[in-house]
Amino acid sequence: MHTKNIHAHLDEIKDCFQTAVSVDCVIFGFDNTALKVLLIESDLKEYKGSWSLLGNIMRPDEDLDEAAYRVLRERTGLEDVYMEQIQTFGALKRHPAGRVITVAYYSLVNIEHVALKKHNNELHWHTVKDIQHMAFDHKQILDTCYERLKRQLIEQPIGFNLLPGKFTIRDLQNLYEAILDVKLDRRNFRKKFLSLNVLEDLNEAQEAVSHRPAKLYKFNFEKHELQKKRFLGIGF
Amino acid sequence: MHTKNIHAHLDEIKDCFQTAVSVDCVIFGFDNTALKVLLIESDLKEYKGSWSLLGNIMRPDEDLDEAAYRVLRERTGLEDVYMEQIQTFGALKRHPAGRVITVAYYSLVNIEHVALKKHNNELHWHTVKDIQHMAFDHKQILDTCYERLKRQLIEQPIGFNLLPGKFTIRDLQNLYEAILDVKLDRRNFRKKFLSLNVLEDLNEAQEAVSHRPAKLYKFNFEKHELQKKRFLGIGF
Numbered sequence: 001m002h003t004k005n006i007h008a009h010l011d012e013i014k015d016c017f018q019t020a021v022s023v024d025c026v027i028f029g030f031d032n033t034a035l036k037v038l039l040i041e042s043d044l045k046e047y048k049g050s051w052s053l054l055g056n057i058m059r060p061d062e063d064l065d066e067a068a069y070r071v072l073r074e075r076t077g078l079e080d081v082y083m084e085q086i087q088t089f090g091a092l093k094r095h096p097a098g099r100v101i102t103v104a105y106y107s108l109v110n111i112e113h114v115a116l117k118k119h120n121n122e123l124h125w126h127t128v129k130d131i132q133h134m135a136f137d138h139k140q141i142l143d144t145c146y147e148r149l150k151r152q153l154i155e156q157p158i159g160f161n162l163l164p165g166k167f168t169i170r171d172l173q174n175l176y177e178a179i180l181d182v183k184l185d186r187r188n189f190r191k192k193f194l195s196l197n198v199l200e201d202l203n204e205a206q207e208a209v210s211h212r213p214a215k216l217y218k219f220n221f222e223k224h225e226l227q228k229k230r231f232l233g234i235g236f
Numbered sequence: 237m238h239t240k241n242i243h244a245h246l247d248e249i250k251d252c253f254q255t256a257v258s259v260d261c262v263i264f265g266f267d268n269t270a271l272k273v274l275l276i277e278s279d280l281k282e283y284k285g286s287w288s289l290l291g292n293i294m295r296p297d298e299d300l301d302e303a304a305y306r307v308l309r310e311r312t313g314l315e316d317v318y319m320e321q322i323q324t325f326g327a328l329k330r331h332p333a334g335r336v337i338t339v340a341y342y343s344l345v346n347i348e349h350v351a352l353k354k355h356n357n358e359l360h361w362h363t364v365k366d367i368q369h370m371a372f373d374h375k376q377i378l379d380t381c382y383e384r385l386k387r388q389l390i391e392q393p394i395g396f397n398l399l400p401g402k403f404t405i406r407d408l409q410n411l412y413e414a415i416l417d418v419k420l421d422r423r424n425f426r427k428k429f430l431s432l433n434v435l436e437d438l439n440e441a442q443e444a445v446s447h448r449p450a451k452l453y454k455f456n457f458e459k460h461e462l463q464k465k466r467f468l469g470i471g472f
Contacts, residue, residue: 090300
């Protein structure tokens with residue numbers, strides 16, 4: 001077998017070092033009524049009036065994942081939030097400035113938390129299901145991330161990142177209904193979730209509500225790990 | 237808000253068009269005993285004696301996903317196989333030739349199918365759990381894809397891509413045991429899987445085996461879609 005060294009290899013592929021890599025963050029939030037996504041007004045004339053995901057070009061001196069966290073931090077002031085790489089989009093003509101492939105991350109945040117941290121007129125929370133058009137291929141990226149979120153929500157307790165630390169079962173149901181875009185039976189939802197044994201009763205009730213105060217719960221991650229094993233179709 | 241056009245934007249980011257993007261295919265196969273991965277001997281002097289994933293640089297004139305299918309086709313002769321983008325790896329120093337980020341795809345194939353299609357001395361099926369070192373960051377990529385495979389296997393019927401069209405329950409158990417690296421109780425596995433109602437009894441028995449011939453099954457994808465709804469933790 002013929003072996004070559006890096007220099008020969010580099011020479012062979014040098015025309016390929018002409019791509020830019022960007023990261024785009026799909027930052028989902030929940031306001032107890034609807035699933036929202038944080039968007040920015042595009043600053044490119046070609047996309048004037050369109051909204052885009054919060055993204056930027058990866059710098060030559062930073063890791064890909066670092067770039068994603070930098071974008072999130074720069075745009076929202078947030079650090080230490082749930083963030084996951086979802087998919088890379090690399091269609092030929094997806095960016096008018098040249099060959100740019102983009103790595104999409106999604107982040108699930110408590111919507112009030114973001115609002116408090118940074119006031120920025122160019123950023124807006126949009127209701128996901130009302131969004132029709134976006135700049136670039138960002139609608140496709142949003143749709144892909146939203147589909148992943150729905151799948152994860154029914155397989156894993158990922159949705160808890162979108163809720164405050166203490167929540168009622170009604171809050172939890174609102175979250176599932178908003179994200180999955182379905183109406184669920186209140187009693188069945190309650191019964192099912194309590195039977196899953198992943199919620200911890202805090203022995204506290206809501207305060208300052210006009211209706212009868214509901215019990216507050218938190219999610220118990222340890223219980224979840226045990227529980228997960230029982231979900232597995234093959235039973236170990 | 238200040239808007240700019242593409243040319244101004246391009247000027248701003250022109251130094252960023254210096255990245256190469258590659259695809260790496262983690263091609264998993266199963267030989268009824270062990271989970272295997274198809275590797276190639278590295279042709280770079282720096283990595284002589286090391287094995288690497290089947291990959292290549294994305295061309296300037298092809299979509300990212302096209303590049304992945306091209307690599308698979310060029311290396312194995314295979315088309316139309318299950319392939320899924322898993323994760324993009326973009327650490328700073330991951331490639332000695334410069335800034336190369338790589339998009340990892342995994343593919344699940346019937347191992348005999350590949351062997352028949354293409355004979356290539358540089359390609360070898362390696363037992364996944366025996367692999368210690370690989371070229372570049374390919375061990376990390378393999379580990380990531382293997383973890384994803386394990387997760388998918390217990391959440392979805394993805395493993396069926398690794399089996400022939402007709403299989404026995406013992407074959408299926410072998411697959412689960414090999415991938416998850418566990419020993420499962422034969423009777424419980426059988427009972428559990430039959431109760432899942434996703435297998436279709438073909439009313440055929442194995443031929444040319446020395447032991448008592450076992451029944452052959454195929455997977456019923458329609459039943460699975462129904463079944464999936466019942467797996468969901470929240471029951472709709």
